[in-house]
Amino acid sequence: MEDMKEKYPFSEIEPKWQAYWDEHGLFKTDVASAENKYYCLMMFPYPSGTLHVGHGRNYIIGDAVARYKKMRGLRVLTPMGWDAFGLPAENAAIKTGTHPRESTLNNVAVMKQQLSAWGCCYDWDREVTSCLPDYYKWTQWLFLKLYERGLAYKKEAAVNWDPVDQTVLANEQVLADGTAERSGAKVERKMLSQWFFKITDYAQRLLDDLDKLDGWPERVKSMQENWIGRSEGARINFRLAPRDNGGADTSDVVPCFTTRVDTIYGCTYMVLAPEYPGIAELVKGLPEEQDVLAFVEKAGRLSAIERTTEGDKNGIFTGRYVINPYNEEKIPLWIGDYVLMEYGTGAVMAVPAHDTRDWVFAKKYDLPIRLSIQNADQSLQLEDMDDAYTEDGIVVDSPPFSGLPNREAIPKMAAHAEENEFGGPVIQFRLRDWLISRQRYWGAPIPIIYCDVCGMVPVPEADLPVLLPDDVEFKPSGESPLKRAESFVNVPCPTCGKPARRESDTMDTFVDSSWYFFRYLSARDDTKAVDTTLCDNWLPVDQYIGGIEHAILHLMYARFFTKALYDLELIHFEEPFAHLFTQGMITKRSENDGQLYKMSKSKGNVVSPEELIREYGADTVRLYTLFIGPPEKEAEWNDAGVEGAFRFLRRLWRRVYEHRDLLRDAKALTPDMATMEKPERDLYRKLNESIQRITRDLEGDFHFNTAIAQIMELMNAVDALKVNPDSSEQVRAVFHETVETIVVLISPFAPHIAEELWQELGRAPSILNAEWPRVNEAALYREEVEIVLQVNGKLRGRILVGAGADQASIEQEALADPQVQKWIEGKTVRKVIVVPGRLVNIAVS
C-alpha cells in the first residue's frame, strides 16, 4: 500500500473513489427480489445545465439516506433520471438555433458529471429521460388509457394564457398574484378548446387518502387540502320567471350552489357570472339587452387578476326575475363580475344581510337587504349594521324553519329541497380539471388525430410513439410550432384512411413527471409502460425527497396518476410515496441589496459547487450542506461555515495520519471494560452514546445536523484522551475502535474520505458494505452519576452519587450539601423531589 499522505489529499482520493463506486456498481440493484427493499427517490431534475449548491442539498440528502440505509442492510434502489422536456430548452433554441434535443442531452451529460463529482451514486442502468421516444411513447400510451376511460377529454373553456411563453397553463401553474409560475408573466384569460385530465373525478379520494400519508409533512397535506377545497352545501334550483310578453326560454331553471342554505329566506336577488351560458338568449328583445351584452363583453376582456380584485364589484340588472322555491318570491336576476363561472353553477343566490360580498354589491346597487338569521340576544337591527352578519345564530322569518339554530337548519333545509325536487345537498370542490395542452414544441405530442369523417380518433397503440419531427421552426406564435410542420400534421385517418390532421399541441411536462417513478423499475422494457409486479413489489416509494415548491403541482398530479393507474389495474396501490421529505431552500444574501434570496442568477447569489470542490473537496461541501441546519428548514449559505467543515475533515485525516502506526498495531486489540481505566472507559461510553444518538437522529427525520455535531463531539473526546505509543493496551484499543467507528459513522456524509481512511485502517473496500455500528449497551452504564441540586427550581449545586443509590440516600446527601444548606437555612423544607439519575429539587418557603 502507498504511504499515507500527510495532507488531506481530497483532490486525489475523490475521483478515485467515484470511479471505484461506478466500476463496482455499488448502487446497482437487482429488483427481482423485493426482500428488505428500500426505494429511495429524489425528484428528478430538469436538466438546466448547471447545478448550484442549493440544488445540491436535495441530492446530498438523498445520497446520505441511501448510503445509511444500505449500511443498515437494506436493499436500496436509488435511480435517477431527467425531466427533460420543457420550455427553457425551446426558448434557447429560438435564440441560438441549437435543437432542444441537442442542448438538453448535453446538459444531461454535464449534470451527470456534477452529481458524480458530489459523490452521489445512482443505479444509472435505470436512467430515464422523458424527452426520448422510449419514454414518451409510454407517456402517450398512458394518455390513451386515460382517454379510453374518459379521464382525458377536450373542452372549450376560459383558460390561463401565458403571453410570454405563448401557451396555456394549468391552474396549478398560476400563482396567487395572477402571474405564471414559470415565466412570471401576467396571465390572461382566453376561451380555447383544450385537453384536460379529469382530476376532479378523484377529488374526494385525493382528499381522503391524505389521512393515510403519515409519512408526509403536515404542511404539504394542508396545502393539498386547501387546494382541493371541499365544501359541503346545497344545490337549489330557482325557477326563471316567464317573460312579461310570454316569449319562450330554452331553460326555465337557474341552479345555484350555496353553503348557507339557512339564509335563503334572506335572498333578495340572484347573480350570474358574465360567462353564464345563454345570457344573450335570456335578455333577447329586452330594453336591457344592449347594456347587458356590453357589460358581458367588457368583463370578458379583463384578466383574471383584474376581475378578481377584491372589493370592487360591478354588475347589471338583466331585466329578468327568478323565483325562490322556498317562499315563491320573485327576485331580480343580475349579472356580476365577481361571480366565477368555474365554481359551482356560475350562479349565486345573494343574501346581502349574511354575506359580505353580497352586502357590498347590494349597497352599491341599492338592492333590498333582509335579515334571516338573528344573533344570540336577538338584537340585530338592519339599520345598525354596517356589514353583513356572517356568524351563527337563529333562523328568523323563514317559515317553517324559524327558530332553529342555523347549523341545524342547514341539513333540514337541504333535505326540504330534495323532497320537493328543487335541489338537495351537494359537495363542491375548488379543484379544477388539469389542463394539459401546451402550444409548444418541446413536449410529448398528444396522440390524437382529427378526421372530418370519423371525428376525434386516438392514435392506435401500434403506431406509438408519435415522434416529434426534427425539422420545425420554433417561432412561438400562440400556436404549436408543430402545426406548421406539414409532414407531421397531415396523416391518414387510422380508421377510414382519408386525409386527416394530427393534434399539434404537446403535453404539459408535469404529465411526464407523474409516472417516472414507476418506469425506473423497468426503464428498458419496450413492451409495456409499467411492470405491474415490480411496481407492486417496490412501491410505494419508501422515501421521496424533493423541494417544497412541488407540494401541490407535481405531488398532486403524481397521486392522481397513481390512482388512475390503480383503476386501470396497472398497479395495485393507491398512493405512490409513503414518506415525503421536503428539504428547505438554501438562501444567500444578495450582493446587490443584502436581502436573503433563494439562489438564482438574477439575484447574483449563486454558489457553484465546482470552485468549492476544487478548493475543499466534495466531502467538505457535503458535510457543510448537511450541517447547515435542520434539512427541512431554509438555511442561509455562509462561506465561512464551509471552512469549518473542511477543518473538521482535515483534523480527522491528520489524527489517523499521526497515529497510523499505532492504529495499525492496535487492530488486534479488543476493548475490554473489565480492564479499562477511567479515561478510556469514559471515551468508550461516549462512543456508544454517540452511536445511539446518531442512529436515532438518522432514523427520525434525518437530523443530519445533530448527527454531525455528535461526531464532532466524539472527535473532541478522542483528542482529550491524548493517546501515544506508550499508552496502555486498553487506551490504544479504545482509541482504535473509536476512530474506526467515526470513519463508519461519517461515511454517509463524507464518503470519499471515509473510504480512504477505512482502507488505511486495513479494511477492505467498500465501506458501504460495512455494517452500521451497534451500541454496546453495557458500555452505557455509569458507576457514578451527577445529580443536579435545585432549591425552589434554581440550580444551587451538584453531587456525584453511585448509580444504584436509592432515593432516600440521594435526598439525604442533597440536603447535607453545603451549598444547599446555605439556601435552605432558616427556611421550612416543604417538599423534596428526587428524579433518580437527574436531579433533586427542594421546595422551601
Place this chain on the structure above:
RNA sequence: GCCGGAGUGGCGGAAUGGCAGACGCACCAGACUCAAAAUCUGGCGAGGGCAACCUCGUGUGGGUUCGACUCCCACCUCCGGCACCA
C-alpha cells in the same frame, strides 16, 4: 379572513417537562513561529462582584407544575398555502 409553520447569544443552530445556549462560525487571549499561515490550549448571553458567587434571560401577558424553550389560554411578529370559491 381561513389553514399550516416558526420566533432561543454577534450568526447558523442544540435541548424524552429536569443543568438553556450542545456542535459549528465569528471574535478575544495564550502556546508554537524570526514572522505569518496552519495547528494546539483557554475564554466567549446580559448586568453586578476582587472573588466565591448573585440577579436577569428562550417574541409578549397570564396559567398549570416542586420545576416550563418545552404543556394550556390570550396576544404580537414573521414565513408559507388558500381566498370575491357563494
